[in-house]
Each structure stands twice: as structure tokens, then as C-alpha cells.
Amino acid sequence: MQINLAGISKSYQTNVEVIKALDNINLTVEGGSWLTITGPSGSGKTTLLRCLSSIEQPDVGTLTIGELDVMQSTDEERRTFRRENLGYVFQDFQLFDQFDVLTNVMIPLLPYQPRLVIEKRALELLKLVNLSDRSRHVPSQLSGGEKQRTAIARALLNKPNIILCDEPTGNLDGENRNQIVKILQDINSQGVSIILVTHDPELAKYGNKKFVLNGGKLIHHSTLNNN
Numbered sequence: 001m002q003i004n005l006a007g008i009s010k011s012y013q014t015n016v017e018v019i020k021a022l023d024n025i026n027l028t029v030e031g032g033s034w035l036t037i038t039g040p041s042g043s044g045k046t047t048l049l050r051c052l053s054s055i056e057q058p059d060v061g062t063l064t065i066g067e068l069d070v071m072q073s074t075d076e077e078r079r080t081f082r083r084e085n086l087g088y089v090f091q092d093f094q095l096f097d098q099f100d101v102l103t104n105v106m107i108p109l110l111p112y113q114p115r116l117v118i119e120k121r122a123l124e125l126l127k128l129v130n131l132s133d134r135s136r137h138v139p140s141q142l143s144g145g146e147k148q149r150t151a152i153a154r155a156l157l158n159k160p161n162i163i164l165c166d167e168p169t170g171n172l173d174g175e176n177r178n179q180i181v182k183i184l185q186d187i188n189s190q191g192v193s194i195i196l197v198t199h200d201p202e203l204a205k206y207g208n209k210k211f212v213l214n215g216g217k218l219i220h221h222s223t224l225n226n227n
């Protein structure tokens with residue numbers, strides 16, 4: 001599934017100023033690729049990820065994700081499209097503290113598919129991310145790496161074409177980072193596109209297309225084939 005952005009800009013209005021978070025972004029993400037985006041704090045990385053996933057709409061430009069025209073679609077169309085095609089791993093995990101790991105992974109599809117079908121898939125995913133023995137724990141009983149892997153399992157529940165990850169190894173040690181890299185490599189080898197935002201120089205070594213965001217402007221850094 002391809003993503004195309006042309007002339008995308010996005011500003012935020014605060015009480016005191018207008019902040020241009022994205023400034024005339026042009027980008028094509030080919031299906032199956034692994035894109036890594038780095039850049040200083042406040043340079044627009046999360047905003048770009050939110051636009052690339054249609055959670056947020058840009059102010060101007062054209063943005064298509066597969067068949068979805070993000071600028072012309074309704075909220076409901078974008079929600080349905082995300083549910084069917086995209087996975088998103090949030091910087092702060094966004095797990096529900098009152099539910100166990102298994103339920104957290106199942107939540108996105110619970111209103112839409114039979115519980116038993118979803119549970120089977122969620123258990124497979126917990127195995128994939130090496131968390132089978134934590135399925136009945138609640139998030140407060142998990143380490144940072146385990147929370148992150150729960151968030152990744154949840155993002156994979158709908159068998160997405162594209163997974164967008166915001167700082168998936170933030171605050172994790174080398175061993176946890178390596179586990180997450182391995183999971184991402186497995187997913188990518190199955191044809192899932194990965195779009196990754198990170199400050200972690202070790203994680204930023206992976207991916208076949210690298211970009212730097214600076215002051216809302218996207219600079220193509222390199223195209224490699226090392227993942």
C-alpha cells in the first residue's frame with residue numbers, strides 16, 4: 001500500500017503564536033518499505049506520523065494512503081480505513097490500566113469481530129512479541145519493554161498493511177531494543193510497511209529510507225538496503 005504526500009503543511013494555533021509543524025512535505029512511501037524519520041525535539045515528527053496515519057488532517061496539500069484520500073474523506077471513512085489497514089504504536093503506549101495485556105491487545109477489534117476470533121489472534125501476537133506469560137498482567141505490572149511490546153502486538157491485531165511507530169524504543173535498554181528490532185524485521189519481511197520515528201541512533205540504523213525533519217521540513221537523508 002502506497003502513501004503519497006504533496007505540498008503538505010500543518011500549523012497549530014496557540015494563544016500566542018502560530019507554529020508551523022509541517023512545512024511543504026513531499027513524500028512517497030512505497031508498499032513494503034521501512035522508513036526511518038529522525039530529527040530534533042519539536043521538529044514535527046509526531047505530527048507527520050499522525051498525518052501519515054490520517055489521525056490528523058493537514059491544512060493544505062494532497063495526501064493519499066492506498067485508496068483513501070485523506071483530505072476529502074469523512075472522519076468515519078478515515079476511522080474505518082485505519083481500523084482495516086493501519087497499526088499505530090503511540091509514544092506513550094496508550095494502554096488501558098484497568099485491563100490485562102490480552103484485553104489491551106484485543107480492544108481495537110472487540111466491537112467489530114467475534115471475541116473468540118480476536119482472542120485467538122491476540123494470543124498468537126503475544127507469542128510473537130514474547131509476552132505469552134504476561135497475558136493476565138495489567139500494564140502497571142509490566143516493564144517499559146513489555147508495555148512497548150504489548151502496544152506493538154495491539155497495533156498488529158488487524159493485520160495492517162502499514163505500521164507507524166512513534167519512538168518504539170524510547171527509554172529501553174539495548175536488549176529490549178534488539179527484541180523490538182527483531183519483531184519489526186519479522187513484520188517487514190512479511191510485506192508490512194514500517195514508518196518509524198525515533199531519537200534512538202541505534203534504531204535509526206535500520207530501514208531502507210531515511211529522512212530528517214528539521215523545523216517542519218523533510219530532508220531525504222539516504223536510501224539503503226540494510227534491513
Ligand SMILES: Nc1ncnc2c1ncn2[C@@H]1O[C@H](COP(=O)(O)OP(=O)(O)OP(=O)(O)O)[C@@H](O)[C@H]1O
Nearest residue numbers: 012013014019021040041042043044045046047048
Ligand atoms: N496540539 C498542538 N497544539 C499546539 N502546538 C502543537 C500541538 N502539537 C504539536 N505542537 C507543536 O508542533 C511542533 C511539532 O510537534 P511534534 O510533536 O510533531 O514534534 P516532535 O518532533 O515529534 O517532537 P518530540 O521529538 O519532542 O516528540 C512543536 O513545536 C509542538 O510544540
